[in-house]
Amino acid sequence: xxxxxxxxxxxxxxxxxxxxxxxxxxxxxxxxxxxxxxxxxxxxxxxxxxxxxxxxxxxxxxxxxxxxxxxxxxxxxxxxxxxxxxxxxxxxxxxxxxxxxxxxxxxxxxxxxxxxxxxxxxxxxxxxxxxxxxxxxxxxxxxxxxxxxxxxxxxxxxxxxxxxxxxxxxxxxxxxxxxxxxxxxxxxxxxxxxxxx
Numbered sequence: 001x002x003x004x005x006x007x008x009x010x011x012x013x014x015x016x017x018x019x020x021x022x023x024x025x026x027x028x029x030x031x032x033x034x035x036x037x038x039x040x041x042x043x044x045x046x047x048x049x050x051x052x053x054x055x056x057x058x059x060x061x062x063x064x065x066x067x068x069x070x071x072x073x074x075x076x077x078x079x080x081x082x083x084x085x086x087x088x089x090x091x092x093x094x095x096x097x098x099x100x101x102x103x104x105x106x107x108x109x110x111x112x113x114x115x116x117x118x119x120x121x122x123x124x125x126x127x128x129x130x131x132x133x134x135x136x137x138x139x140x141x142x143x144x145x146x147x148x149x150x151x152x153x154x155x156x157x158x159x160x161x162x163x164x165x166x167x168x169x170x171x172x173x174x175x176x177x178x179x180x181x182x183x184x185x186x187x188x189x190x191x192x193x194x195x196x197x
Contacts, residue, residue: 031063034156034189035070038110038138041154043078045197047108047136050075051084053098053120054112064112067140071110083110090115095123099135106134108197114139114146114155121149121196137196151195158189 039050052071055061068085075083086101088094099120102109111117117139124135131137131151139146142157 029066029070030158030189031066032070032073034063034140034158035067035072035110036074037156037189037191038067038140039071039074039078039080039083039108041138041191041197042108042110042136043080045108045132045136047106048080049084049103049105049107050080051086051102051107051109052112053086053088053109053116055116056087056089056094061112067110067112088116088119090119092119092122092126095119096126099123099127099129102135106136108136109138111137111139114141114143114153117153117155117196118145118149121151121153132195132197138191142192146192146194154194154197155192156189157192 035052042050050071052068054064054068058064071083075081084102084107086098088098109117109120111120117137120135121131121137124131124137129135137153139153139155142155146153146155
């Protein structure tokens, strides 16, 4: 699990050397930008009620806090109400409970990943909620399953090879003490539009 910014600050103040698990986790704000991008996309599709569906198990939800922060910030910047936050596992029953906890009005859901979005899509079908009219879903990771389910999932894609490169560069920077350049921390994150928004 990555060190929080506060944990990193404490370790630095005590002279503890450490290697952050990923330079894109907190330093570049990539996960906050993912949350913001999801909200912007949903707002562009006319949604004014936003929810964030994240994983219940904190061990699997390592980027959830940063994404939630980005979602909250973008909702505030767009003049929207606070987003509803639901937690679930990739489980049919938990997805049904999470869906039932959402407002009955049309809602746009930014999902932690494509697995969560797929679980909620299944729950929406079970409950007879129309996608994207009643429930709009945007996932994250652009997994192969996101492109073959019906309707095809709208998701966020980022270049995995660049992310891996940044991770290795972050490790090397931590070992050598050389700071990474701001230009090295950028990832090309984009929406892959499907039929769920």
